[in-house]
Amino acid sequence: MEAKPFSIGFRVEHPQSLIDQCRFGPNAGHPILGAADYKLVHHASNGRAVYSFCMCPGGTVVAAASEPGRVVTNGMSQYSRAERNANSAIVVSISPEEDYPGHPLAGIELQRRLEEKAYVLGGSNYNAPGQLMGDFVAGRPSGDVGGVIPSFKPGITWTDLATILPEYAVVALREAFPAFDKQVKGYFKHDAVLTGLETRTSSPIRIKRNNDDLQSLNTRGLFPAGEGAAMPAASCRPAWTASRWRRLLPCRCRRQTRLDLERHAQVEAAARAGLAVHFHRAAHLLHDGVDDMHAKP
Numbered sequence: 001m002e003a004k005p006f007s008i009g010f011r012v013e014h015p016q017s018l019i020d021q022c023r024f025g026p027n028a029g030h031p032i033l034g035a036a037d038y039k040l041v042h043h044a045s046n047g048r049a050v051y052s053f054c055m056c057p058g059g060t061v062v063a064a065a066s067e068p069g070r071v072v073t074n075g076m077s078q079y080s081r082a083e084r085n086a087n088s089a090i091v092v093s094i095s096p097e098e099d100y101p102g103h104p105l106a107g108i109e110l111q112r113r114l115e116e117k118a119y120v121l122g123g124s125n126y127n128a129p130g131q132l133m134g135d136f137v138a139g140r141p142s143g144d145v146g147g148v149i150p151s152f153k154p155g156i157t158w159t160d161l162a163t164i165l166p167e168y169a170v171v172a173l174r175e176a177f178p179a180f181d182k183q184v185k186g187y188f189k190h191d192a193v194l195t196g197l198e199t200r201t202s203s204p205i206r207i208k209r210n211n212d213d214l215q216s217l218n219t220r221g222l223f224p225a226g227e228g229a230a231m232p233a234a235s236c237r238p239a240w241t242a243s244r245w246r247r248l249l250p251c252r253c254r255r256q257t258r259l260d261l262e263r264h265a266q267v268e269a270a271a272r273a274g275l276a277v278h279f280h281r282a283a284h285l286l287h288d289g290v291d292d293m294h295a296k297p
Helices: 016-027 106-121 133-138 167-180 236-295
Strands: 006-015 041-043 049-063 073-077 085-094 128-132 156-158 193-198
Touching (some): 006 016, 006 049, 006 073, 006 167, 073 085, 073 193, 085 167, 085 193, 106 193, 133 167, 133 193
Parallel strands (some): 128 156
Antiparallel strands (some): 006 085, 006 193, 049 073
């Protein structure tokens, strides 16, 4: 097992109508086009990459905590993509070499610390901490909602999100939001909603595998699959790994079964050969004994 890179940041909500207008121009709202999406990336001056992840057109921000006393966000869209807001994770890449060195599970510990901070900052009642984009970039806490109504349930506690992320992530995000406005005009919107915290872009650990048959390196017969721990492709990579695992495992099992049957046949043959030798020796002894009996007066 080893630590691997992942990303941390926020969910960002804009009105879907704004994203449609930015992307489709005068054709926005045409039924054949549906809800517009976007993909954004910015390389910050401090060396960090900031990018959009799991963009959800016409969707909602949802709670995704897996442990008590923590707050984590995710995003989803219904098939119709008809909700009022567009949302996407905007996250900063982090790595074990720079940000959580020393132990394979250090990334999980970092996740837990950040998610605990988000829980406390949200009011310790599973509300998510939130802030307006303009306030975050300006370095001031938010006190109330603007024109963008957040979709997270049970609710939002307005605060200063810069207090729960490492400084390098805050600096990179404050630089990225205005830069994204050059890629999607109108993206840097003062009352766009930032909802914290997004920490589950991919697993912070990787279980090492043999490349040939996907077995664990130190536990033969164990086939790790689906933890999302290769390249940070979140939903696709675990499915790809599991699909490959399903293809390889039957072959492996058939091969192992064939080998087991061959070994079993060899053992049986050896046993039969051994019994034959024993019977042969017993027959000789019996024959010799009979001869001895006949030879006696």
